[in-house]
Amino acid sequence: MTAVNPKADVLHVVGGKPLTGSIHVRGAKNFVSKAMVAALLAPGVSILKNVPEIRDVQVVSDLLRLHGVSVDVEPEEGVVTIDATHVELADVADVDTLSGSSRIPILFSGPLLHRLGEAFIPALGGCKIGSRPIDFHLETLRKLGAKVDKEHEAGIHITAPDGLHGAKIHLPYPSVGATEQTLLAAVLAEGKTELSGAATEPEIMDLVAVLQKMGAQISVDVDRTIRIEGVKSLQGYRHTSLPDRIEAASWASAALATHGDIFVRGAHQPDMMTYLNVFRKIGGEFDVRDDGIRFWHPGGDLKPVAIETDVHPGFMTDWQQPLVVAMTQAKGLSIVHETVYENRFGFTKPLVQMGATIQLYRECLGSLPCRFQQRNFEHSAVIFGPTPLTGQDIDVPDLRGGFSHLIAALAASGPSEVHGISLIDRGYEDFRDKLVALGADID
Structure with missing residues (x-):
C-alpha cells in the first residue's frame, strides 16, 4: 500500500454553498x-x-x-x-x-x-x-x-x-x-x-x-x-454488483444538509426504502428514476424525526451519521437510538464544536430491544435545531463519521480543515471529484 502524503490528507472546505448536480454511485x-x-x-x-x-x-x-x-x-x-x-x-x-x-x-x-x-x-x-x-x-x-x-x-x-x-x-x-x-x-x-x-x-x-x-x-x-x-x-x-446504498444515502443527506439538489445515478430504491421514508419525514424530497434517485431540499424548515438503527430491513446504522448532520438543521428535537454499535456517537463532538446542540445518553431512547441497555455506553442522541454551523478544524474518526464531518463542513459558514480524509477513500469512490462536480468549494 502506498503511504499517504500528509498534505494530501487534508481537505480545505469553504462551506455555505448548496451541493447541486449529478454524481454516480457504483458497487457496494x-x-x-x-x-x-x-x-x-x-x-x-x-x-x-x-x-x-x-x-x-x-x-x-x-x-x-x-x-x-x-x-x-x-x-x-x-x-x-x-x-x-x-x-x-x-x-x-x-x-x-x-x-x-x-x-x-x-x-x-x-x-x-x-x-x-x-x-x-x-x-x-x-x-x-x-x-x-x-x-x-x-x-x-x-x-x-x-x-x-x-x-x-x-x-x-x-x-x-x-x-x-x-x-x-x-x-x-x-x-x-x-x-x-x-x-x-x-x-x-x-x-x-x-x-x-x-x-x-x-x-x-x-x-x-x-x-x-x-x-x-x-x-x-x-x-x-x-x-x-x-x-x-x-x-x-x-x-x-448491487449499488452502494450507504454512499447513495450519504449524498442524499448532503443534499439535505446543504439545501442542495443531487441526482445520484445508480441509487436503487428497493434497497433504500427505509431510508427514503425517513428522508421524506424530515422534509426532504426525492424522485425515483430508472437510472437513479434525485434528492433535494425543497425549502422551508426541516422537521424533527426519531429513528432507531437496526439490522435489515430496519434503519441502517451507516445511514444515521450523515443524517444527524441534517438533523442539526431541523426545527425541534430529533432522537437517534443506536442499537448496532455502542460507540458510534463519538463523531458528534466536532459537530458540537461547530455549533450543533447534541446531547448523548446512556439510556435507550427508543422502543426496540437493545443490547446496550443498562450498560455504560452513550448510544442515544438528542439533537436540537436548527443551529447554525461554523467551520472548524476536524480530524476524521472513521469512515462514515468522516463523511459526516465533511457534510458538516460543507453546510457550515466559513472555512474548515478536514484532516485524515484518506480514511474516507475506504468507502467513497472519487469523493473529491464528486464534490467538485457538485459545486463544492474545496482545495
Whole structure:
C-alpha cells in the first residue's frame, strides 16, 4: 500500500454553498470485497463488474495476490478479473503488513481452508465505532470442524486436518460478518449447514447470488435461517454488483444538509426504502428514476424525526451519521437510538464544536430491544435545531463519521480543515471529484 502524503490528507472546505448536480454511485463496498474473497473458492476465473475504485478493493486485491491469485483491476470500467487457479499460503510477514488496514482477512479463512487446509489471519483493523468481535467467526469455524490457534504471536492460525463438515449454527445477533463467514466456509463443507439468526442485508443476498452462480446450494427462509448444502466443487462467476446504498444515502443527506439538489445515478430504491421514508419525514424530497434517485431540499424548515438503527430491513446504522448532520438543521428535537454499535456517537463532538446542540445518553431512547441497555455506553442522541454551523478544524474518526464531518463542513459558514480524509477513500469512490462536480468549494 502506498503511504499517504500528509498534505494530501487534508481537505480545505469553504462551506455555505448548496451541493447541486449529478454524481454516480457504483458497487457496494460491503459486498464487492466479499465477492472478491468468494472467488478464492473456485480454481478458475471470476469477473466482477460495477466495482468502485476504493481503498478496500485495493486491500483485498493485495491480499489475494499475496496468496498467489492473479487480480486484474480496470478502475475506469469498474471490472475486476480474478484468476484463482493457483492458490498458495502467503508469507506470514507479508500478510502482517496489511494488519490493521481491513477486517476482510478473517473472511479468507473458509476459502483457504478448503483450498490449502490452513489459513493465517493477522490482527484486524477497521473503524473504531464499537465492539466488532471475531468470536462469532471463530466459533463458526470451530463448529464446522476447524482448529483455531489464537496463541500464534503474529495472529491466528487456523487448520482443518479433517476438512470442514456441516453443522447447526446459531448467531445470538444477526452479525453480517459472521453470516458471510458461514456462507464462505459452508458451501464446500461436507454435509448440510443450518444457520439461524442470520443477517439478511441486500449485500448478503447478493453474495448468496454469487455463490449460487458458482454452483452452491443455498436457501434463505423468512425466519432468518439460511440452509447450505455442501457441494464438492465450485466454478468461477460473472456478476454485476448491487449499488452502494450507504454512499447513495450519504449524498442524499448532503443534499439535505446543504439545501442542495443531487441526482445520484445508480441509487436503487428497493434497497433504500427505509431510508427514503425517513428522508421524506424530515422534509426532504426525492424522485425515483430508472437510472437513479434525485434528492433535494425543497425549502422551508426541516422537521424533527426519531429513528432507531437496526439490522435489515430496519434503519441502517451507516445511514444515521450523515443524517444527524441534517438533523442539526431541523426545527425541534430529533432522537437517534443506536442499537448496532455502542460507540458510534463519538463523531458528534466536532459537530458540537461547530455549533450543533447534541446531547448523548446512556439510556435507550427508543422502543426496540437493545443490547446496550443498562450498560455504560452513550448510544442515544438528542439533537436540537436548527443551529447554525461554523467551520472548524476536524480530524476524521472513521469512515462514515468522516463523511459526516465533511457534510458538516460543507453546510457550515466559513472555512474548515478536514484532516485524515484518506480514511474516507475506504468507502467513497472519487469523493473529491464528486464534490467538485457538485459545486463544492474545496482545495
